[in-house]
Amino acid sequence: MVKAYIGIDVGSVSTNVVAIDENANVLFNIYIRTNGQSIDSVKKGIESLKQQLDHRKYTISGVGTTGSGRQIAGVMVGADVVKNEITAHAVATTYFVPEVRTIFEIGGQDSKIIFIKDGMVVDFAMNTVCAAGTGSFLDHQSERLGISIEQFGDYALASKNDVRIAGRCTVFAESDMIAKQQYGFSKPDIINGLCQALVRNYINNLARGKKLEPPFVFQGGVAANSGIKAAFEKEIGHEVIIPSYFNVMGAIGTAILAKEEIQKTGKKTNFRGFHALQTDFVPSSFICQGCSNNCEVIKVKMNGQTVAMWGDRCGMWQEKVSQVVI
């Protein structure tokens, strides 16, 4: 039997599941739109993994989760490692591009920049204020312009004129786009202008004047967009590498971390098994009336038994069930 490790990245827009072997070769990967249903998407991802991975050949030896839904996914599958997405992304990128110095990661609801030196994270930044410059905004705009997000890049590359669009805030960007559209600019020009605005905003907001050193790696769902890649290359004046598994890098990273954890500790995995996902798995929430904070406490039940609780500021509920280790 060959050991395989699962990595699950539950993001705002997509849920990604990968399986890697001992040498971090990707055996399986899937990118699913979360559509607000993280539990279902995790189930869906694991289900297709089960079907496609030869279970006579591979045995699951470790599981890691990451992304904003990492906690709930961790409880669901029985994760060995629950890791923040910045570390997870960095781990995966330094594996595929060991000499990388700067990682651009743009996802659905957030964007990050990670600075690497000698294979270690030395600095990072994450967008804080606004969703301008993330996948969701592009999604929204492509819908408004009546083109599919997959065509976005091709449109941008077909542009002939430079159109300046404000990128600092989605509200300004959108009104600028509408103004330009009313002047009669073509769709490709507007879309290209938007790509450039987004990149400009990304560099201003996240890099904040820090020195950007090559090699550059661009990943996250938005890396599928060739218009953004071109805008990045124009802005920084250097080639940008897009790794082959650009849209599931977080999941790969957490799978690698799970593998290392298991190898380091020699423990047996906590993975609940494929069949466990068929069990009844119900999250619910209630407003705790213990004090005036009125925290929304999330309670996760598995087969009628409470397996995890969080969301309370005082820790009163968390203490009542064994907590998932972050």
Added chain:
Amino acid sequence: MKISFPYMGTVIIYKKVLELLGHDVLVAPRPSQKTLDLGVKHSPEFACFPFKTIMGTYIEACEMGADTLITSGGHGPCRAGFYGEIHKRVLKALGHKFDFIVFDSYARDKEKFIRNIKKIKGNNSWLKVIKAIRFTYQMLKEIDRFDKWIAKNRAYEQITGSVNQAWDEIQKMFDLAHTKKELKEAIINSEKLISAIPLKEVQERNKVRIGIVGEIYVVMEASINMEIEKILGELGCEVERSHYLSDWVDHNMLPSFLKRSHEEEILKKGEPFIEIEIGGHAKQTVGHIVDFKERGFDGIIHLMPFGCLPELISQSVIPKMSAQYEIPVFTLSLDEQTGQANNKTRIEAFIDLIKNKKLSNHQFSA
């Protein structure tokens, strides 16, 4: 007279000094969602987060029957200098009737300072006032000592929650002490309590020390900084803040000939980066970064209220300092937002960064 005050840090101290002077003290509830909701609703939109929280606290206190509010003033060009006045106007507009006592720095307006002291003094003799202040000051020093111990050792507790529990009990014990003898007992019992907590043995080189710097209110009040000290403790870090109430009192309330030099020293350390007093705690922030580095800390978390002017300035000199002193600094801007997932992710990643750097226990390789 029913006195109340903004909720910041170990509130039993303010309560104590007022109680010793025979006042009826009302401690407003610890800032909660309700406090923020009230504060945000009744504050100018552009005001900073501490202003809004304190606004909420005042409203809660007034609704609970407080008729006198005491606060410290701001100094320097920071907007906080106006806050007392704006708070007063908003509360008046809401129909609350109260007396508002703002303590500015002694050096700024000595007469007003004395006048304010006289209001608090009431019919007490000056001797009693001095005794009360001395007693509370002593207590403050002690409680800050325990506070520091707690933040340092939370990371090493063997039983989850035991350190937090001890801290709650220590505060209760100090709250009940009203005489020198009782204070002594509280100190002895607190010492006993903490020495009984089982702690993990961690090798010196494996310890991770984080300094928290920034604007005083968000640094000191755990309920509005996501209990950052607890979060860091859970991640295995020793923590020390740049602000403790006793330091603030030393620096702001004592006349200059009695001043201890600690805060002055810190300010001096920050001078190469921010030369002049720009209000708020910007100078302290940069000074403390240097100080923490010199004392061997591994990383700094810089807390600022969203849109805080002095801290925006310190934020922009931080990258330079971080490079020069080779210390990672992470700025976290706080506002009424309660969703903490994003902040927690970043704090976790920051601690990962420091641990990797320090312990090099993790090579990113397959």
